Amino acid sequence: MNKVSDAIAAFIIAILSGMGVGSGGLLMIWLTEVTNYSPSEARSINLLFFLFSASSALLVCIKRRQFKFKYIFLSAILGIIGSVIGTYIGMNVSNEVLRKIFGYMLIFTGTYSFISVISKKKRKSNTRFVKSP
Amino acid sequence: MTVYTFRKKGKIILVLITSFAAGICNGFLGAGGGIILVFSLLSLFSDCFEDKKDIYANAQAIMLPISFFSYVLYCLNGSIKAENPALIAIPAILGGAVGGLLLSRFKSETVKGFFTAVVIISGIRMIM
Secondary structure, eight states: OOOHHHHHHHHHHHHHHTTTTTTTOHHHHHIIIIOOHHHHHHHHHHHHHHHHHHHHHHHHHTSSSSSOHHHHHHHHHHHHHHHHHHHHHHHTTHHHHHHHHHHHHHHHHHHHHHHHHHHHHHHHHHHHHHHHO | OOOHHHHHHHHHHHHHHHHHHHHHHHHHHHSSSHHHHHHHHHHHHHGGOSSSHHHHHHHHHHHHHHHHHHHHHHOOOOOOOOOOOOHHHHHHHHHHHHHHHHHOOOHHHHHHHHHHHHHHHHHHHHHO
């Protein structure tokens, strides 16, 4: 896979993740399933990718969205402590185990997103039914 | 009033615990922390936000420093092969900005349905 197709894939996935689509794993899927990166390499590329895409998405919508900065700060501190533990575990796990755990995580997050999409559509159709005479 | 304050404090503690769990998940897998946070914020604080999209934005704001620390730790450990960061950075910045703009203007349910199917199929492929 060449670098141009990687850049195009990263651009499309960044648009989707900026819109809240993809369960956070689309780039990991592209890197491990299409371009054959190892899961540990894909993990670090995905982290770097998220830093840039989330920063620009937040900069674009910072004025339009309602942010609870106090809770963001507290949550981020606890999340950072958690990330230190997670990173330490991640450094000591083989690629094969990492791939399997990532697979389970994708199934879980994908199923959750799928259910939320379906329930949202159902709610919308119910509202339409109530409104109609 | 006291019951309300107690409930609110309980909810905040739960969100802090899930932030910790999201940090572990993100540090370990490099992804997945965001959806844990979105899930907990949607379940506990959906009444505090006017728009559901604010929850996504808040979750992203929480995940940004967490991902930064994870990335720095992997860098310090020497686990990162820095081939060409610009190859990821430029499309990520441009795409993220476009996605951030589209978030307010576009209903993403259909697109989301398609890509979650892709995510589930890829997950099954990975565990087999």
